[in-house]
Amino acid sequence: MEMEQVKTKKFSDPKGLEGVTKSPSERCAKVICLGNEKGGSGKSTTAMHIIVALLKIGKRVSVIDLDTRQKSLTRYIENRREWKSRHDAGLEIPDLRPFELSDLDRRSEAALDEKRRFETLLDELRYTCDFIVIDSPGADTNLSRLGHAAADVIITPLNDSFVDLDLIARIDPDTFEILGPSLYSEMIWDSRKRRALADRVSIDWVLMRNRLSSLDAKNKRRVNDVLDKLAPRTGFRMAPGFSERVIYRELFPMGLTLLDISDPDNKMQMTMSHVAARQELRDLMLTLNLPGLELAAAAF
């Protein structure tokens, strides 16, 4: 009985989140970080789809948008709130936590200030939700590094081109042989090393191809071949990607995702392309091997 009371003890609740009760074994929310130093690869779009997929199966999801300049994910969530209130739609809304750059002048002090605030926020969220989804900017910044180093899973969407691949590895233009790791892989390697030393966590790095075209079969095959060779050497695993589809651009202003289209509240017509896109999202979610998702596959 005493043991039971200890297990369900309410943890300190600095933000007044009532009713949050987690047993010690449940305390650690999984941290998912979307990252790629290449801009426009689909980080924010993928982040939003993962967030809504998790919310739809009843998971508590907190979001930190570390792209403090563009704030695309923040906007996406704000659009969703707006759509919900305008159309009285039954949309799930994640717990979005604002995070701003430090206003301290000296770089080293600013970096330390950002680190402290980020860690405090994470410490709080680890007790109050099941998943923390972090979106990072398409550049190497202090905040991006903090997000990557805190992750249990890093998801890197990658456009299907050698320009994008160049940030992962240097490739010989004649033979397509791998010459060595590039900047972003080195940054992940560094995050992994620090994380393993600090708390023995092994970060799962998942690469997914995005905007796959049905037309450019030769390029697709070449990129695929290089990625297959690169995966064991660089330490990532591949997840099924998303095809190029106009729908992703259309959904942003409404704050909707592929998973919301079939709901009549949202006044959208489900097409075969949407069904196929949902299947791609479902495949991605299952490949991530996130805890508690095994039995929920049918819900996506």
Ligand SMILES: Nc1ncnc2c1ncn2[C@@H]1O[C@H](COP(=O)(O)OP(=O)(O)OP(=O)(O)O)[C@@H](O)[C@H]1O
């Ligand atoms: N599979 C896809 N098919 C078509 N368009 C897509 C797809 N994925 C993303 N897009 C579009 O590509 C653009 C860039 O996507 P997104 O903002 O998600 O990328 P990002 O990596 O977050 O960019 P940044 O580095 O600037 O933050 C957006 O207009 C988005 O709607």
Ligand SMILES: [Mg+2]
């Ligand atoms: Mg973005």
